[in-house]
Amino acid sequence: MIIDLSRNRFEGHIPSIIGDLVRLRMLNLSHNGLEGIIPASLHQLSVLESLDLSSNKIGGEIPQPLASLTFLAVLNLSHNHLVGCIPKGKQFDTFENSSYQGNDGLRGLPLSKDCGGDDGVPQPTTPVELDDDEEEEGDLISWKAVLMGFGCGLVIGLSKIYIMLSTYYPV
Structure with missing residues (x-):
């Protein structure tokens, strides 16, 4: 049993x-x-x-x-x-x-x-179709990373410029 x-x-x-x-x-x-x-x-x-x-x-x-x-x-x-x-x-x-x-x-x-x-x-799915979907998702993620990095860099850069100009550091 x-x-x-x-x-x-x-x-x-x-x-x-x-x-x-x-x-x-x-x-x-x-x-x-x-x-x-x-x-x-x-x-x-x-x-x-x-x-x-x-x-x-x-x-x-x-x-x-x-x-x-x-x-x-x-x-x-x-x-x-x-x-x-x-x-x-x-x-x-x-x-x-x-x-x-x-x-x-x-x-x-x-x-x-x-x-x-x-x-x-x-419905048949081929590995090529799955790879295309995964590649599109990977591209989306990499663009998100680039945009986040650009945004952070822009904020930090503008902050440094503001601090330098407000403290008269270049003079």
Whole structure:
């Protein structure tokens, strides 16, 4: 009913045969060196209440069939290399940002990165688009710094001139 293999330095892929353990209620494989993808066979764990795959090297997308797990109350996929859209529906609509943090490639609710249009079709984002947005923000920040420096320099310079003229220092 419960498998907790966390913090064991396991490496390799998550075996898809785990999906055959249909009475499993809790699966914790966190803090290992697991890589590969999340097996879609996990959707067969119909009574699964807790799934923790955090702090591994798991990549790819979150399988859409996992949204059919109606008893899933705890989900932690944080600090992996997951990408794509977070599945919608049932229990997945109840999980918070902390379930997905540390996965820069994930998009969709509850994260602030939009996953797609109203029709549910994901809108592709390319790294070039993201770099352009970041570059524009970087330019804005550097202009703010230049303007603040100029303003401070102007105030200090004018203050020095005023003090010099009012104390007759140049004479």
